[in-house]
Amino acid sequence: MPDKVIEKPQTPRQGELPFAIVHGEAISAPPEDLYIPPDALEVFLETFEGPLDLLLYLIRRQNLDILDIPIAEITKQYMNYVEMMRNINLDLAAEYLVMAAMLAEIKSRMLLPRHEEIEDEDDPRAELVRRLQEYERFKKAATDIDELPRTGRENYATSVDVIREDKIKPEPQVELRDILMAFQDILKQVDMQKHHEIEREEISIRERMTHVLSRLEGDNFVEFQTLFSLKEGRLGVVVTLMAVLELLKLKVIDMVQAEAFAPIYLKPVSGLEEGE
């Protein structure tokens, strides 16, 4: 594949020759070109839900009848898009290439002379038309569903104070292993995905991070040293230190020291305005 960025489709080289023959009619005018500024292209392409969607767009944009698609033209335009996507190294879903192959095949079959005497010759476009129509009706159905009034957008649940007898609403019981199993499931899912970052890590540091943060609640300066407790021994001190470092790395807390050897203070980065 050539590396150059195609900003405009190349003009057809056939010159005055018919551009395509569709239904026995020669079409000599090339289609309206489909210039799109390259930087807009990426955004633009993200709006397509796949090859069928792109094809529909091409057809609808030109007010073409879905039942009478000028295959040669549409194929050419489609290929231009696909080419552009490849040129800007867009992650091109394989489906787009499959469609390109299908279009090319239909096109070549349409260009073949028709044998009138062969009775059971299908219009090679029929299958494509069927798929486009089928897709389009669900595209429409999706819009319809989106327009249905729904809870939390058009209608809202009522919420009133309830005067009731003294009874406590029973809460669901959870056991520790429910949480473990849930976490195990997450790990499995993450495993199956790529390399999501759940590395092994000491949970105690995580917990200590929460502790340190609670100590800093209310926008107070807290002296660094007061976070450590000798009773916890060496391990405890290390865990606290690592928790503080981790919080600094996450930019959740700040460390302040007025001058060398002065006490070091910690504070939340810009205060907890809303708190809880």
Next chain:
Amino acid sequence: MQAEKLKNVLEAILISADKPLAIEKLLGFFQEEDLVNRNDLKKALFDLQQSFTNHGFELIETASGYRFQTKEEYKQWVTQHWDEKPSKYSRALLETLALIVYRQPITRAEIEDIRGVAVSSHIIKTLQERDWIRIVGHKEVPGRPSLLGTTRHFLDYFNLKSLDEMPSLSEIQDIDKLYPELDLKMQEELGNIEQENTTEDKLGSSTISETIVDGKEQTQSKQD
């Protein structure tokens, strides 16, 4: 129980409920000595619905029962309780949902076939966690893929009593009409497809039948 009191008790129950309540459930709120039967309830619910027509909220009936909710015409004010805008769903999610609604029970592969692109796992997961869709069975083909269908909660969420109330699917135009010269065999096949489509589109009952539409075969029968 007097009709007037029954109406008030029902109001109090329904306005404080966090989910729609069906008549059966509502009956369970009453003791024997309340002397309330099904018909009393029905009548009271009907009266209640009538009495709230000119209010800021209304009593509606959805798939799982009766619930009070604010009226659509006041959404611009009500929505200001919350900082976040109501969630918007992607086209991919809505198209996937549409296929499950109108073509249930359907497998993921069948959805991909019609949409022409892969369906991401996170869309299926989101729909399941919203409790709009669920696995209703498995298709007896290699791999036994899950068959997906909608839930009652989906209907509640969209203010529907049953799937019948969904907007109907648009018609498919017939390619034959434009090209009468096309061969017979194709007409037959297209005819079949149409027939199948219309029967599916009715969505008669919400009971999911075991009939499985094999979209894949339809698609490929035309390949040569």
Next chain:
Amino acid sequence: MQAEKLKNVLEAILISADKPLAIEKLLGFFQEEDLVNRNDLKKALFDLQQSFTNHGFELIETASGYRFQTKEEYKQWVTQHWDEKPSKYSRALLETLALIVYRQPITRAEIEDIRGVAVSSHIIKTLQERDWIRIVGHKEVPGRPSLLGTTRHFLDYFNLKSLDEMPSLSEIQDIDKLYPELDLKMQEELGNIEQENTTEDKLGSSTISETIVDGKEQTQSKQD
């Protein structure tokens, strides 16, 4: 705004509010073009209060503002909302909790990132109301999202002295060894959970009905 419409808008706002709203707050719901002033509001609120005297619920004024509440005289019926047996937490809630336990302090966006789906506000609210999680700080990125962590109450509930006592990740990888005696029972339950919520599990018949709750939203996963 016409008096009648204003009354309805106010009704809609107040019936969907989760806390009392003072006149000042209520004024904030209106735009300039709504042409609503303090006096209009007061009058409308007064009318509203009058109009609900014969209903199952009423509009009351508390120290912090106006609030609809169910009437005392109907409490014996209303209370029965809470007679239901406790339901189960959803898979989504447990996974969210697990991530907060093992990855704290963590933002909601980070949870969503790992799980691949949006975390509903309900879940966070439910966990906060149970006093198992709380906001421990804010992350200094645009939007200053809250960082979530577990509470002392969480440890108490699970009889832990500290989070150190939670099994480590490597132990989790081999959960069966941790609870060999639970093996059988757990597999059963795992099966159930998967059938309800997640993607692939064989679900021979589609008859499993289980009520899943995350907090307020109670949803039925069965279609009937």
